[in-house]
Amino acid sequence: MARFVRWYGSGPLHLLVLIASFALTGYALVRLFAERPLGVAIWFVGAAIGHDLILLPLYSLADLSAQSVLRHRPERTPAVPWINYLRVPAFLSGVLLLVWFPLILNLSIPYQGDTRLPEDVYLGRWLAITAVLFGAAAIAFALKLRRVRRAARADEERPAPGHDAP
Amino acid sequence: MDSGGGPPGTSSSGGPQRPRSDEKHAPRRLERVRAAAAARAAKAAARTRALVRRVEQIPPPPGPFRPDFWRSPIRGPWLTSVFGLVLLVGIPLLFVTGALSYAAYNPGLGALNDQTPDKGVLGFYLFDWPTHPYWLYRLTQGVHVTLGVVLVPVVLAKLWSVIPKLFEWPPGRSAAHALERLSLLALVGGVVFEFVTGILNIQLYYVFPGSFYTLHFYGAWVFIAAFVVHVSLKLGRMTRALRSRGLAAELRTDLARTRTEPPDPDGLVPTASAAPTMTRRGAVGMVGAGSLLLLVVTAGQSIGGRLRGTALLAPHNREPGSGPNGFQINKTAAAVGINPAHVGPDWRLEIYGPGPTLVFTRTQLLAMPQQAAALPIACVEGWSTPDQHWSGLRLADLAALAGLPDAGSVLVESVQPPGPYSSVVLRGNQIHDHRSLLALHVNGADLSLDHGYPARIIVPANPGVNNTKWVHRLTFRT
Numbered sequence: 117m118a119r120f121v122r123w124y125g126s127g128p129l130h131l132l133v134l135i136a137s138f139a140l141t142g143y144a145l146v147r148l149f150a151e152r153p154l155g156v157a158i159w160f161v162g163a164a165i166g167h168d169l170i171l172l173p174l175y176s177l178a179d180l181s182a183q184s185v186l187r188h189r190p191e192r193t194p195a196v197p198w199i200n201y202l203r204v205p206a207f208l209s210g211v212l213l214l215v216w217f218p219l220i221l222n223l224s225i226p227y228q229g230d231t232r233l234p235e236d237v238y239l240g241r242w243l244a245i246t247a248v249l250f251g252a253a254a255i256a257f258a259l260k261l262r263r264v265r266r267a268a269r270a271d272e273e274r275p276a277p278g279h280d281a282p
Numbered sequence: 283m284d285s286g287g288g289p290p291g292t293s294s295s296g297g298p299q300r301p302r303s304d305e306k307h308a309p310r311r312l313e314r315v316r317a318a319a320a321a322r323a324a325k326a327a328a329r330t331r332a333l334v335r336r337v338e339q340i341p342p343p344p345g346p347f348r349p350d351f352w353r354s355p356i357r358g359p360w361l362t363s364v365f366g367l368v369l370l371v372g373i374p375l376l377f378v379t380g381a382l383s384y385a386a387y388n389p390g391l392g393a394l395n396d397q398t399p400d401k402g403v404l405g406f407y408l409f410d411w412p413t414h415p416y417w418l419y420r421l422t423q424g425v426h427v428t429l430g431v432v433l434v435p436v437v438l439a440k441l442w443s444v445i446p447k448l449f450e451w452p453p454g455r456s457a458a459h460a461l462e463r464l465s466l467l468a469l470v471g472g473v474v475f476e477f478v479t480g481i482l483n484i485q486l487y488y489v490f491p492g493s494f495y496t497l498h499f500y501g502a503w504v505f506i507a508a509f510v511v512h513v514s515l516k517l518g519r520m521t522r523a524l525r526s527r528g529l530a531a532e533l534r535t536d537l538a539r540t541r542t543e544p545p546d547p548d549g550l551v552p553t554a555s556a557a558p559t560m561t562r563r564g565a566v567g568m569v570g571a572g573s574l575l576l577l578v579v580t581a582g583q584s585i586g587g588r589l590r591g592t593a594l595l596a597p598h599n600r601e602p603g604s605g606p607n608g609f610q611i612n613k614t615a616a617a618v619g620i621n622p623a624h625v626g627p628d629w630r631l632e633i634y635g636p637g638p639t640l641v642f643t644r645t646q647l648l649a650m651p652q653q654a655a656a657l658p659i660a661c662v663e664g665w666s667t668p669d670q671h672w673s674g675l676r677l678a679d680l681a682a683l684a685g686l687p688d689a690g691s692v693l694v695e696s697v698q699p700p701g702p703y704s705s706v707v708l709r710g711n712q713i714h715d716h717r718s719l720l721a722l723h724v725n726g727a728d729l730s731l732d733h734g735y736p737a738r739i740i741v742p743a744n745p746g747v748n749n750t751k752w753v754h755r756l757t758f759r760t
Contacts, residue, residue, distance in 0.1 A: 138461075138465070141508065148497065167470070203568070214434065215481055223487055
């Protein structure tokens with residue numbers, strides 16, 4: 117047992133579970149690949165790559181760029197953590213687009229003929245939701261800024277030093 | 283130490299015997315061979331270990347392979363486990379409702395109903411799909427699709443939280459580690475593949491390589507095989523991580539007090555963390571808000587009524603018309619290519635059974651006693667309608683007319699050009715439910731052409747596409 121663990125890197129149960137899983141995977145894969153194996157393989161592996169090596173790096177990069185581009189502005193007022201007022205509406209609007217992009221971008225060809233519903237409403241709706249999300253974030257940020265500035269002014273007007281906020 | 287009993291070749295009988303020469307030398311030779319093999323194995327093992335050590339000593343390539351590349355201070359086992367726990371509930375529910383949907387098509391009734399005829403043992407669980415409760419498919423498929431959409435932000439967050447693991451260095455520490463990572467390819471590829479094919483299909487965006495049913499069904503099995511392994515290997519770690527920080531305390535922690543978790547063996551916690559810009563509460567809240575927003579802009583299409591309009595971005599969020607026939611359409615007559623001549627005055631319903639063929643005009647059918655049933659239309663795409671008031675002829679009565687009051691199945695054929703679901707087989711329990719109709723009217727009016735005029739099938743709890751429209755032939759069988 118100890119020798120097995122040293123050789124394999126884990127207990128025998130680990131190996132049994134994995135072999136059982138791979139057998140089932142193989143059984144289903146043979147059927148999944150029965151027609152157009154290359155296309156399906158591209159879609160399957162592409163799904164993992166598309167997320168891990170394209171989507172995730174892109175949104176991470178967007179997040180980091182937003183932080184670094186907007187960080188170095190001269191601040192006349194007390195610094196307020198602001199990134200989440202951008203991040204949250206962008207995330208929310210982004211997941212809506214990610215899920216419903218075929219309708220939003222009018223890509224679904226049979227949609228209108230099949231359902232007797234016009235497809236051209238979705239882009240406007242998504243833009244309207246996006247506007248509401250960013251607008252709400254802007255209002256929330258404005259309120260936060262006002263609160264922080266007032267607090268800062270109150271601190272300046274306070275006569276005696278040594279009583280500053282914790 | 284590895285010799286089991288006495289040395290072979292020693293005699294069990296009392297007195298010393300003159301052993302034959304090969305019997306005398308065999309044990310010694312065997313031992314020599316064994317010793318040599320052991321020495322060789324030990325040498326090979328040492329060589330392998332040295333190689334592994336050498337590979338391990340290769341410094342990781344720059345960039346994401348270096349542990350200090352990943353800097354988010356909230357990444358760690360606790361956050362991963364929170365998202366993992368949500369998926370541990372959500373994914374099995376998706377799998378079960380999906381498997382039920384497959385059963386609802388009654389693939390056991392033959393090739394017409396079965397999109398994946400070579401399923402083999404993967405259809406082991408199939409059963410006769412019931413007609414009670416009549417809203418069963420509406421519920422299971424509405425849950426399947428809506429839950430799938432709602433879980434998208436959680437899947438994204440879970441994958442984000444473990445991304446450093448993709449760039450682990452060395453790529454395979456041991457056979458166990460390498461096999462586990464191969465299984466993770468099936469897990470990540472599988473989850474994205476299933477979500478993408480499902481989400482594209484409900485928007486009728488058919489760009490995937492092949493039939494949706496084949497891809498989504500077999501893909502689900504590839505994914506669930508890897509999912510079960512992942513859960514069984516990580517369940518203990520997840521519960522430990524969740525216990526390591528109280529949820530209530532974590533939800534009260536503000537940005538100033540947000541710290542990294544203690545270093546973990548999986549390397550999720552950054553070794554060089556950046557200053558926090560978001561609390562764990564914020565991250566969980568943002569993902570939850572994403573799910574809630576998707577729920578709000580989607581669920582209405584499966585509820586209907588006044589809530590349909592709230593599904594701002596879902597495909598079936600408006601009624602295609604008004605009046606008795608103003609409810610949702612899966613495929614219009616024009617879309618499937620119905621020839622107007624086939625559904626005009628010359629249309630006839632043919633009923634086949636053991637006796638002579640029966641042929642009816644629509645007027646003759648209307649002259650027969652009409653029965654009513656209030657049943658929804660529920661589509662595999664997740665949308666559905668509230669109950670519509672159908673009237674027409676009971677399938678059970680038509681089976682009796684055909685001379686088979688105990689019919690075991692009926693082949694329903696449409697005038698629509700041959701293609702998927704232009705004909706379907708219904709099972710005995712569906713024929714004999716008193717609410718199963720060949721409908722001629724809906725909500726007090728003639729069926730519209732898009733809803734299957736002159737006659738259509740409506741069966742409780744049946745997937746929408748199996749409620750065949752533009753029916754012209756029924757063949758009852760034992």
